[in-house]
Amino acid sequence: MIGYWGKDLRCLYANPAYQEWFDKEPNDIVGIAFQDLVDEELFSMNEPYIRQVLSGEPQRFERTLSKIDGSEGHIIGHYIPDFDSDGSVKGFSILASEVTVLKETQERLKLAACVFENTLDGVLITDTDGIILSVNPAFTEITGYSAEDAVGQTPRILQSNRHDQDFYVAMWDEITTNNRWSGEIWNRRKDGDLYLERMTISMVRDLEGEPVRYVSVFNDITALRRKDEHLKHLAFHDALTDLPNRTLLMDRVNQKLIDSDRKPCNLALMFLDLDGFKAVNDRFGHNVGDELLKEVAKRLLALVRESDTVARVGGDEFMFILNNPQGKAEIEYVANRIINSINEPIDVYGESLHIGASIGIAMFPTDGDNAVDLINNADIAMYGAKHLGKNNINFFTPSYGVIKTPGKN
Template sequence: MSEISLKKQPVVLIIEDEPGDAELIRIQLLERDPKAFDVYLVPSLTEAKSQLEQKNLKPDVILLDLNLPDSTGPETVKRCRAIAPEVPLVVLTGLDDHQATEVAIEAGAEDYLSKGDDASSIRKAIRYALLRHDRDANERLALTVFNHAREGIMITSAQGIILEVNASFTRITGYSREEAVGHTPSLLSSGHHTPEFYEEFWVTLFERGHWEGEIWNRRKNGEVFVENMTVSAVRDPSGEITQFVALFTDITEQKEQQTQLEHLAHFDALTDLPNRVLFNYRLNQSTAYADRHGTRIAVAYLDLDGFKPVNDIHGHAAGDVVLQEVAKRMQACLRDEDTLARLGGDEFALVLESVQVPEYLDGLLERLQAAVSEAVAWKGHSLHVTASIGVTFYPQEPPVDISQLMHQADEAMYTAKQQGKNCYSLYPLSFS
C-alpha cells in the first residue's frame, strides 16, 4: 500500500523515556525522506506539556509510551489527552502487551504500535491516525456540542426507550444518565397533561416528523417544572424512524415571571383586588350573562370617607394599611361570584350578581359599611374611615352601556356624600 500524503511535513511528537527507542523511531520515520516529518523527542509528559505550552509546539500526532517517569499505564493516555485534547494519539506498547493496548484505545488513543515494528508500519500508523482523526472531526464536534449544550438532550429509540442523555438533562431533571437510560420519558411525568395531549403529541410527531411545545414535567426531587421542548424524528435511508431526539430548556422561572406580570396587569399591587382593567372585563361578562339569562346585577361605586386625614396625619404607610384591611373585610362580605375591585386611591367598585332588590342588596350594603367602619389598628392608633356607596342596576330601559353604568354609580355615590356620608344611595330607577 502506498503511503498517503496528508500534509507536506506533519509534526510528530514522540514521548518516550528510552533514548534508544525514541531515536530509532525518529530514524524510521525519516529514513525514506528526511523532510517527511518534523520530529520532536521528549522523555516525559511534563516535558511534553512544557513544549506545548511554553514553546508553542503544535503536533499533528503524538507517539506515546505508556510507561513514563511521571505516568504509567492507561492513565498516561488520559493525562496526555488533557494536555493535548485535539491531537491524535498512537500508543507505543510492548510486543505482547495486548491488554494494555485495549485499555489505551478505550481511554482515547487512535491506534497502537508495538515497539520494534518496521518503519513502514510506523509511518502508516501515523498517516492512518491523522486520517482517522480528520474523518472523526464532525463526530467529535457533535459530541462536544452534546456534552456542553445548555439545553437538555434526550435520545430515545423508536419505541421510546431512553438511549442517551447529556449533562444538562441531569442538571435540569436531577436524574443521572444511569437512572435515565433504559427507561421511557414517562419517568419525568408530572400528571399535568391529559391522555389526549400525549395522543396529539405522538400523532403530530409521526405525521410531521417533529413536535414543539411546552410540557410540565417532574424532577427527581418531586418538583414540577415547565420545559420548552423540541422533538425530532431520525429516519434511516428507507424512511423508517430509528430514533427520537428531544431538546428542552427549563422555562419555569420565565413562566413564573410571566404569571406575575399577568397578575400585576390585572390586580392591584397593594390590595391584590382586581384592578380597573379586570373589573371592566368582569362587568362586561356579567352584563352579557344577565342579558342571556334574564337576571339583574348591581354595580356599586364606593369611596372611603375620612381617608385623606389618615394619610395627612399618620402618613401613607398608615393609609396603605387601612386600604389593605378594609379590602379584606369587604371581600369577606361578598359571595364568590361577586367582584370587588380597587380603581385607584380610596375608590372601589363592585359587581353584585343576580341581585334581588331589595332583599339581598340592603343587607349587603349595611354589612359593607359596618366592615369599613370598624377601626384599624396601626402603631397604637385606632384609624377610622367610613364608606359612601352609590348603586345602579342592569339591565335598564332604555338600554345602557358599561360607561353609563359606571357614571350612574358614581353619581349615586356623590349623592350619598351629600347626604352626610357613611350611607348608600341608589341611582333613581323604577323597577317592574
C-alpha cells in the same frame, strides 16, 4: 500514497496517488531526492521520522498537508524500514493514508459531543421502543435524574399526569407525520416537583427511512411562565391590595353583560368612597394610609360571594359587582354590611383608626346597558351619598340620586 526511498533519500518507487499531492507523474518522482520533492518546512518536519526509520525504528504520525489544488488533507503516515540481509537498513517504505473525511467526521462528532455535554438544554435520546439510551448533564440538572437513574428507563419516569391520553396521541401523530413535535409540556422532577418545559422531539431515520432514534431537547420555562403570570396579574390587579383594578373590573362587567344576552340577569354596581381617609393619611402618613387600605380590602373581600367582585379603582375608591341580586332589599342589606364593617375600628401600627364609607349604586339594566354608563352612574350616586353626610348609600336615578337608604350609623 505508497512509495519507497533508499537510504540516500532518493525515490525508487511512487504510486499514482503522489500526483494528487505533488502534481508530478510517478515516473517523474522516481530518482528525485526527498528534499527536492517537498518544501523546506515539510522536510524539516519529516526529518526526525526519517532519521528514526533509517535507524531501524518504524514510524507513525499524523499530519495536515496542503494539496497542489490548495485544499488541505489529513494523512496518517507510516515509515517502514527495509532491512538488508546483513541487518542494515537499505531504505524505507512510505504508506500515507488520507483520512480527511474520517478526521472531519471525528471533529464533527467531537463538536456534537461537546455541545451535548455543555448545552443548557436537556437532551434525552431513546430507541424506537422508548428506552432511554443517553442523557446529558443538563437533563440531570433540570430533572434531578442522573444518567444512571434514567438510562434503561422510559420517559414515563418524568410524567406529571397533567395531560390526558389525547394529548399524547396528538403528539405522536405529529411525530409520525412530520418527524417532529414542538410544544409545552408539564413533567415531574425526581423530587416530585412539577415543572413546565418547552420541548422538541425529533425522529431520526436511517438511510432506508426507518426510525432508529428519538431525540428530545427541552428547557425549563417554569420561572418564565410564573414571571409572565405575575406580570399579567400585575396588569389586572392593584399593586397595594391585590384586588382587581379598574381594567379587570371593566372586563368582568362587560363579560357579565355579554352573558346576559344568553341568560338574562341583574347586576348592581356599588361605588364606595372612604369617608375620613384623607384625614388619616395627612395625620399619620402614607405608610399608615396604605395599611389602612389593605385592611379595608380584607374586610370587603370577607363580604363578597364567589360570583361577586370587589375592586380598587382609585386612591380610596372601591367598587363591587353584586351578581344577580334579588331586588333592592338585598342590595341595601349588602351595602349596610359594608358600611358597618368599615365603621369598626381598624388597628394600624398601634393606632385605632375610625373611618366611614359612602356608597353609590347603579343597577343593570335599569341604570345603563354598558360598563361605562353603569360605572359613571354609580359614581354620580356615590357623590349624592356624600352630600347626605357620612355612611350613606344612594341609588342612582336620572334626577341624580334622590332615593336614598341611610346606612347604620
